[in-house]
Ligand SMILES: Nc1nc2c(ncn2[C@@H]2O[C@H](COP(=O)(O)OP(=O)(O)OP(=O)(O)O)[C@@H](O)[C@H]2O)c(=O)[nH]1
């Protein structure tokens with residue numbers, strides 16, 4: 454596991470020609486719009502504003518690449534899915550954009566799939582998980598916004614989610630971008646998956 458030192462934005466892309474040249478292992482972050490992907494990356498990297506966070510669902514519409522520790526590892530923020538109020542054209546662009554990245558990026562080491570502790574996984578969440586499995590991509594499940602529940606409630610929600618998540622990740626990480634809960638654990642898992 455590497456300690457996080459420097460972290461910087463590399464570029465934003467919609468298609469493979471816009472990706473940075475492949476380099477170190479990449480770990481991508483995926484989940485519903487507004488689930489807290491960008492916040493989770495900020496907390497993981499101990500940066501307040503590395504990634505833009507917004508109260509408006511569907512804010513991250515492109516693929517954003519970040520470089521950690523002089524490019525020892527890269528983190529990739531994927532656009533969110535599943536928010537009905539996002540314009541149709543943007544929703545239609547999601548699948549080809551994300552599919553091209555997931556199926557074509559040779560340096561992709563793992564995808565962190567982020568779920569809200571208060572919600573049941575949606576059909577789209579499960580489709581993503583199945584899709585990653587069929588592509589043989591390592592899944593790390595992160596159950597975020599844990600701070601919204603008491604410790605007892607967190608434990609019972611996790612127990613409920615475990616059977617659903619077990620085929621994809623038997624050891625999901627409880628996380629909170631607000632309190633930093635799960636930060637060390639998730640970072641260790643990300644580094645392990647990336648082999649750094
Ligand atoms: N209480 C709490 N709020 C959170 C947490 N993570 C994110 N939020 C809030 O949830 C909202 C959405 O967070 P983002 O990080 O922008 O979510 P996102 O998944 O990147 O959203 P899109 O880019 O729109 O798909 C913001 O208002 C955050 O402040 C968390 O762990 N706890």
Ligand SMILES: [Mg+2]
Pocket residue numbers: 490491492505506512513
């Ligand atoms: Mg975002």
